[in-house]
Amino acid sequence: MMRSGVVTLVGRPNVGKSTLINRLVGRKISITSTRPQTTRSLIRGVVNDVAGNWQMVLVDTPGLHKPKAELGHRLNRLVYGSLSDADAICFLIDATQPIGPGDRLIAERVGGAGKPVVMAVTKIDAAGPEKTGRQLEVAGVWDFDAYVPVSAFSGRGIDDLIDELSSRLGAGPALFPADMDTDQTEEFLIGELIREKFLDRLREELPYSMHVRLRELEEAEDLLRIEADVLVERESQKGIVIGKGGSMLEEAGSAARRELESLLGVRVHLALKVKVERDWQRRPAALDRLGYRIEGR
Ligand SMILES: Nc1nc2c(ncn2[C@@H]2O[C@H](COP(=O)(O)OP(=O)(O)OP(=O)(O)O)[C@@H](O)[C@H]2O)c(=O)[nH]1
Ligand SMILES: [Mg+2]
DSSP states (O other): OOEEEEEEEEESTTSSHHHHHHHHHTSOOSOOOSSSOOOOSOEEEEEEOTTSSEEEEEEEOOOOOOOSSHHHHHHHHHHHHHHTTOSEEEEEEETTSOOOHHHHHHHHHHHTTTSOEEEEEEOHHHHHHHHHHHHHHHHGGGOOSEEEEOOTTTOTTHHHHHHHHHTTOEEOOOSSOTTOOBOOOHHHHHHHHHHHHHHTTOOTTHHHHOEEEEEEEEEETTEEEEEEEEEESSHHHHHHHHOGGGHHHHHHHHHHHHHHHHHHSSEEEEEEEEEEOTTTTTOHHHHHHTTOOOTTO
16 A cells, blocks of 8 residues: 655754755755755655655755744744644754754654654764764664664665655655655745855855845746845845955856756856845844745744
8 A cells, every 4th residue: 555644854953954855855956055044944855665655755944943033933933833744753963963952952842743753863974983873872862763874975874764764654645746856846946046056155144144036037948047136134245245346146146057057957047136135034024025934823
């Protein structure tokens, strides 16, 4: 009998949730960066059993953190809310970082959710066997249903993780058509890929202050014209995002264009404009307008 279900990936910012979902799905559906709080929405990715016995809908989520602005509060609510739709939870901790109060808080919440919890200890390629072993020992006190050390980079442990997660699916039909591996629209992914190219290039609070809003998407023959606004929160941030003589905008813009071209298989013309949307992270009305809404929760 066919089995299916939803598995939600949760953990602190930067533990590797998005890198892992991309590895599991086999394609980049969620952007990643060295900066915490990269992901800002729920991103679904589908994994189908090769033999057709099961389908698993994975949900990438924003990293759970101590919020500093309304955006953070909304994102945390979004993640905790998503747990009620999950059939199983995959809780990630980073093997290279000490387990902290943030991890413990999440452990409590997922432990109390009444769902099977599989812990993935991530980045074991960077941590090495000793650190990984100690991490597994410390995390073992939580007594979750399974513990799987993984590396999304090398692929170690990925098959074990798929086995552990898929074994927790219940009887049910496929939730997505076989040829659909994500629920993201092309427009959404384009905006995210543009934002991604700025994240690692920006310092301090700037990655958090950025939002990318698509204005135009026009396909003509083999050329895709994209116009997008890069929003920042303050006038003083504008210059940094533009860079000396426009260098930052140029660098990030051409990196985005190159990736979009290879992803979409068409030539891309990308025009970016930097604009100020004052304190958008703090203002509920601005958050609503920019799409950071938490429906019905
Ligand atoms: N060495 C190593 N680094 C990894 C691995 N997985 C992720 N990373 C790195 O960890 C950083 C964070 O990865 P993300 O996937 O963006 O983390 P996240 O948990 O989605 O972060 P948020 O969206 O901010 O919550 C990036 O620099 C990744 O390249 C891994 O298996 N090995
Ligand atoms: Mg992420």
